[in-house]
Amino acid sequence: MKKYIITLSAVSAISTSLFAGGDVAVIVPVVEEPIVVDNSSFYVGLALSAISSRDAAVSMDIFNAKYGQDRLGNIMFQAGYNFNEYVAVEGRYTTTLSDEDLVEMSGWSLFVKPQYPVTEDFNIYALFGFGGVTLDPVSNSGVDVDDTSFQWGLGVSYDITESIAVFADYTNLANDMDGYYYTSPDMTQVDVDAFNLGLTYTF
Secondary structure (H helix, E strand, C coil), rough: CCHHHHHHHHHHHHHHHHHHHCCCCEEEEEEECCCCCCCCCCEEEEEEEEEEEEECCEEEECCCCCCCCCCCEEEEEEEEECCCCCEEEEEEEEEEEECEEEEEEEEEEEEEEEECCCCCCCCEEEEEEEEEEEEHHHHHHHHHHHHEEEEEEEEEEEEEECCEEEEEEEEEEEEEEEEHHHHHCCCEEEEEEEEEEEEEEEE
């Protein structure tokens, strides 16, 4: 009973103080809004590509007229969109620059690009997607290829500034892709790889 009386008295005293104009501190909770960081961005890029094209059936380098090498000098254009710092989508187009090859090459690719920021400036990434490769014979020689297939790649990038980054990657553009020798009706299998070194600009 005493507890009840004391408690009732305390409540009565507080009420009296409020109605009498007593100074009572009112605590108002402050709710902070969460900070949302938008890491989405659009980017474009340009790279030099060394394209390795081989006859997979006999493991023979057949596509270069100079010293029997299989490298094609290409230029690669890219455009992509970062949804966040971990996932992007990217499109690429490559075409031949060199005029000393038995074959002219062009290709396109559409990739999903998982990526991981190892440090604030250094990133690693993978490429998984689908694309097409065209190898056109020059001077009535070489291999004729025009096909599509699964493509993949691995790469690294380094941010020079907030907008400009340098990147290097490897992409497998074709594996056992169907092709035909220009002077023969026999079908062959063709492997195509690319080694790219370039720059990207992020808007």
